[in-house]
Amino acid sequence: MPSSVMPMPSNGDGQEPSAAVSAVGLRKSYGDKVVLDGIDLRIPAGTVFALLGPNGAGKTTAVKILSTLISADGGQAQVAGHDLAADPQGVRAAIGVTGQFSAVDGLITGEENMLLMADLHHLTKQEGRRVAAELLERFDLVEAAKKPASTYSGGMKRRLDIAMTLVGKPRIIFLDEPTTGLDPRSRHNMWGIIRELVSDGVTVFLTTQYLDEADELADRIAVLNDGKIAAEGTAEELKRLIPGGHVRLRFSDPATYQAAAVALREVARDDEALALQILCDGSQRELRAILDWLDAAEIEADELTVHTPDLDDVFFALTGGNNVPNQSTPPNPSKETVR
Known part of the structure; x- marks a missing residue:
């Protein structure tokens, strides 16, 4: 099927909405293996963008590049108005990242995980305790706050992981397959959390292998295949590309x-x-x-x-x-x- 990219919607006055993330010609290879072959992205602020693709398609690589964890071999990108190559520190200050595997330290309590993150963001002890308490309540973790995180269920660990990410008040959050391994109830709870984040003005960059997840949450979806964006648009626009009704x-x-x-x-x-x-x-x-x-x-x-x-x-x-x-x-x- 030929590549097809749908036009971005305007904000009503003929101009496109501001981009939280934009990339042009992003490339990355590992030896002879081309992982990203010149992809273009433009993600409006305050929206959910979903990147779909088979295993090994390069979804996690794209997240790692845009979150400054690794460097691209070519192309340009801006995240939260900061150039990825020229101002990586500005990018890091504006984003939060939650991967497939929780960054939670299981040896300490949920509350201690939160306070550790507050210290890393240089919050005062008083401010750190206030922010930790608010987020633990928001993510329904108050009762478990004093227990070792190793005793948490998968869904609780994922909620704690996102709560820790929010300590720094990021404007953009990268969620790399956030519901992998969760039971259906925990997945739906996570969907509710993502919707709340967006309602607060946060931009969410989501990678997922759950097609219903992208359909349910994303304002726009891109399908990554063989290192290229095969198609991009709203869920309804993508569905209209395929005959067979x-x-x-x-x-x-x-x-x-x-x-x-x-x-x-x-x-x-x-x-x-x-x-x-x-x-x-x-x-x-x-x-x-x-x-x-x-x-x-x-x-x-x-x-x-x-x-x-x-x-x-x-x-x-x-x-x-x-x-x-x-x-x-x-x-x-x-x-x-x-x-």
Whole structure:
């Protein structure tokens, strides 16, 4: 599939919103292995940006470069208005980073982890205790604050990790696969935390292998494959890149099914399931035309469902289906029974 990048929305006066993160031609190689092959990014302030890609696509490398943990081989980038190469200290002062693996020290308590982070940010003892107490309460960790962090569940450790990140009041937070290994309830709790951060004006750069996570949270999504941005846009814009929307009619009576198959003709048949599939882009106009067509042919299906392409379809089309992302999620919400 050809690369496709959707235009950025304007702020209403014809100008693009200010960028929290921007990069042009970002490159990184390890020996002969090209990890990032000249990627461009522009992330508006106060939004969630999700970077998707197969394992080894370069998502973590992009985060490490933009958070000054490693240097790029080429290209330019600005984070929070600071040039990545010329002012890395300014970048570090404006960002927070939470990786796949918690930075929490399990040998000390949650509160002590928070106070240690406050010391690293040069807060006074009084200010550090105040900030720690506020964040422990915000992330529902007050009861566990005096217990060793090694006793925390995975979700609690991840919440503590983000709370520690917020001690420095970052304007931009990089979350590198923040829900990896969490149970569904903890994942949904983390989603709520991310939404709260954005409502406070924080910009979130999210990498994830959970496609439903990107669909649920991100204002814009980019798909990284073979070191390049294969496509970028809103979830709905990306879904429109992929053909394959259809209406599925299911019948319980074999005779009715056969009559419908003969009457409709241009359909895909599933004789075992007694189901017919009609191409449809999911629009109200096309769906109404199909319903009118069925009424005119006096065909009454027992069940009619509409399927529109989802991020799974986008991911597989853009990456060739290699390195299947984590799919431990509920059934596809884009399949909706309408009749």
